[in-house]
Amino acid sequence: GAVVSQHPSRVICKSGTSVKIECRSLDFQATTMFWYRQFPKKSLMLMATSNEGSKATYEQGVEKDKFLINHASLTLSTLTVTSAHPEDSSFYICSAGGDGVVNYGYTFGSGTRLTVV
Amino acid sequence: QKEVEQNSGPLSVPEGAIASLNCTYSDRGSQSFFWYRQYSGKSPELIMFIYSNGDKEDGRFTAQLNKASQYVSLLIRDSQPSDSATYLCAVSAGNNRKLIWGLGTSLAVNP
Numbered sequence: 001g002a003v004v005s006q007h008p009s010r011v012i013c014k015s016g017t018s019v020k021i022e023c024r025s026l027d028f029q030a031t032t033m034f035w036y037r038q039f040p041k042k043s044l045m046l047m048a049t050s051n052e053g054s055k056a057t058y059e060q061g062v063e064k065d066k067f068l069i070n071h072a073s074l075t076l077s078t079l080t081v082t083s084a085h086p087e088d089s090s091f092y093i094c095s096a097g098g099d100g101v102v103n104y105g106y107t108f109g110s111g112t113r114l115t116v117v
Numbered sequence: 118q119k120e121v122e123q124n125s126g127p128l129s130v131p132e133g134a135i136a137s138l139n140c141t142y143s144d145r146g147s148q149s150f151f152w153y154r155q156y157s158g159k160s161p162e163l164i165m166f167i168y169s170n171g172d173k174e175d176g177r178f179t180a181q182l183n184k185a186s187q188y189v190s191l192l193i194r195d196s197q198p199s200d201s202a203t204y205l206c207a208v209s210a211g212n213n214r215k216l217i218w219g220l221g222t223s224l225a226v227n228p
Contacts, residue, residue, distance in 0.1 A: 006160075032214050043220040044161070044205070093160045097214065105151050106216070111160040 006109025023094035029074035030096035037090045084116045119144040123219035136193040140206030149209040150189045196226040
């Protein structure tokens with residue numbers, strides 16, 4: 001089955017620093033990747049959609065200069081949280097899909113728990 | 118505004134019973150429907166997808182879709198304590214591939 005690897009699983013960083021999160025599709029070509037964040041006991045909030053080789057489409061209210069998304073290849077997408085602040089602490093999750101994914105569903109990475117101190 | 122609605126629960130069922138989870142959606146153009154399970158502190162895991170009216174069975178899980186009523190449900194037979202989780206309903210609007218998510222239903226299966 002489709003496997004999506006997300007790293008790191010957990011990161012603690014100081015306020016003002018940047019953090020990069022990687023999402024890799026291991027056994028399929030991910031033409032579309034989604035980045036979500038989730039606060040405790042809340043639902044998933046879509047941040048942006050990225051298609052390989054093109055700029056990400058950000059959801060309303062998500063700062064594209066703060067959350068940099070790169071989807072340079074069919075197997076790798078990265079999310080960089082720039083100048084992180086404590087309010088950015090959250091659970092970040094990627095999901096990926098290839099051709100036919102509309103019918104067959106997206107696979108999620110294991111998530112990254114970011115804590116900004 | 119395209120919406121997907123779920124009863125937040127918690128839904129509590131005894132072990133061995135059938136758990137029934139429901140989801141309604143607003144966009145009649147929706148084409149694909151997904152059920153994900155999320156354990157606390159973990160990322161969602163795909164359980165079922167369905168895109169044709171009727172029932173689709175996979176082991177203990179059955180997804181039911183009624184496009185006329187804009188309703189999709191998930192039945193879990195012989196519920197186990199390990200099924201205790203939040204169940205998320207997601208709907209695909211089509212070409213843009215973006216999923217519209219419900220807020221999830223919390224299920225507790227009591228031993």
